[in-house]
Amino acid sequence: MNGLIQMNLFELTCQELAVELRRRYGKGSYHAAAIFRHLYHELDADVSRAPSVAAAPHLAARLARDLHIACGRVVLEKEQAGVVKFVTRLEDGAQIESVVLPMVHHRTVCVSSQVGCRMGCRFCETGKNGLARNLEVAEIVGQVYAARKRFGPELRNVVFMGMGEPFDNYDNVLKAIDVINDQRGLDIALRRITVSTAGLAEGIRKFAAAGPPLIKLAISLNASNDRLRSELMPINRSLPLDKLKTLLRSYPLKKKYYFLFAYVQIPGVNDQPEHAVQLAHYLEQLPSKVNLIPFNPGPNSPYRAPSEKESERFRDLLIRRRVNIQQRSTRGRELMAACGQLGSTAYSQ
Template sequence: MKNLRDFTYEELLEEVRGLGEKPYRAEQVYGWVYRKCATDIDSMTDVSKALRERLKESYSVEGLKVLEVKSSFDGTRKFLSELSDGSRIESVLIPEGDRLTLCVSSQAGCALGCRFCMTGLSGFTRNLTLSELNGQVFAARGLLNEGETITNVVLMGMGEPLNNYDNVLRFVSILTDGRGFGFSHNKVTLSTAGLVPGIRRLGAEANINLAVSLNATTDEVRDRVMPVNKKYPLEELMDALRGYPHNGKKHVTIEYVMLANVNDSIEDAKRLIKLLRGIPCKVNLIPFNPFPGARFQAPENHMVSTFSKILQDAGYFTIVRASKGSDIQAACGQLKGRYGEEEGERDSAGG
């Protein structure tokens, strides 16, 4: 059985043509899947009965199995889903003012092994399929309170999205398709640990926001904190960011997890300013969220405010991101996909 949530519009068009049907049938079915959130083929009432019967022979509409939902005192909701092979992923709904952001995972686990990240410490299982990416949006919609709408989507959960490039790009096409989920391009952000070829390709092929998890100002420290830096060192990464298209409105977001006595000094702040020269960007400073067994510590408050002020004085829009959902381990770097096992065990993070 093929899952109807596994197709972009163009792919569904091909399927429908293969069945000898007219192209408008693809639009009807696609509308039922994404706009009307149909969970079975029988409910697609304006699709002819004969076509529905034929579709049912080879297609289904399968969602994720949500195993558990945890809610934070600040309104953040984290949900754990099980995939068909038993892998588990986490996704997070984060309210902030009039925004409600869905943080989506792109892989089960992650191969990049960032040292401050729970997901990275737990290893890599596999890439998510399109229906598993889409499934997180459908599952999140099922958790909304009355009057709530998801306003933004960030690919910032478990995994490195650029390592699952093709499926992620298909997902982005559905997110930003008016016949699909219908988000504006400006409301979709992909966060990477710094895969240079993927950044260049994304800049050429998609029109979405880019965030980069930077977290160090020298190759020596970044090699230690993020092993991917050995492959794509800072100079190469900064060059790719300088080339990332921006249209006046769009800026690259620099994510900087502050680790006490590792990357939080005044010298780091000054070096960061030099590194960012020529890159239209804003900076999110994220004080590290410690987890049991973590080898890093949270920075002191005065280090965070000094660091932030140096960047602001240099003209960079800088915010210190309050960690939402840290009481339910939904904060940046704390996703791992294994509820029910977590107490007393080493926790790591997802980026």
């Protein structure tokens, strides 16, 4: 070693890489862009094969010594009805999950932002054991990279709806977005990225003030009144529904954008006629779409999944109240491909 620590490539933006290359080898943006392109565009982790690096064997040798990629390893891949779940074992042995969902013209990867979660939502598998730790930038980027490697350019959308609360790991999530958005690399457009929060006020404010406005914001709502939401989602006690709505009404939403509200339907708990009425009332004056997700019970879950008939009945109640809904198919139910539904096999193993 030359006294300099190894660089974890997935941890760096292209600009940061250029700074490091200049500091270490007197190279700069040109080589950084070439390495980025080779790694993320050609999907080849051996960046010594990037043309401008391969042409300089001395540089290639130094890069081989100084660079590495540490983001965990996919140890399990399961497919059901086109939905693919990846389990990744991280360097410290913790496990996280990500899910690739097939859409009409593309695929979307749902990524995790933390190992566990401290929000404690009652219906959620991830939150059961609390928060173990935040994911590093490389561990977030690695999930998107693995999905792109598996599905190619069809993989165009990223949603932060997997394990963890993204705004509880704000800086790493935003930096990972910077990396996956870079046009020299994975080139995932900001308008194709959605960050979902359970309602962390500070995160929403920061995101509104400084976050790239093209990124979409989703709210994990799951209840239509404070009593029920506080019971299902303890975060509601610090940001009750009216305060959440006030915050969203002041959010600088771009033209033609809307808030995506995730609503996990738990039969007999949050899917009664009065809930449809309350939800419709709550969403008035908020440009919104509701993503209705059938609850997907994990082991020892206190709730059950809705039947097809119950799902239809609640959807019809909402439609009659003019709620703009987007019902997610139950495909992949067994793979638990929904926010708050990942993590049953996760970090304890």
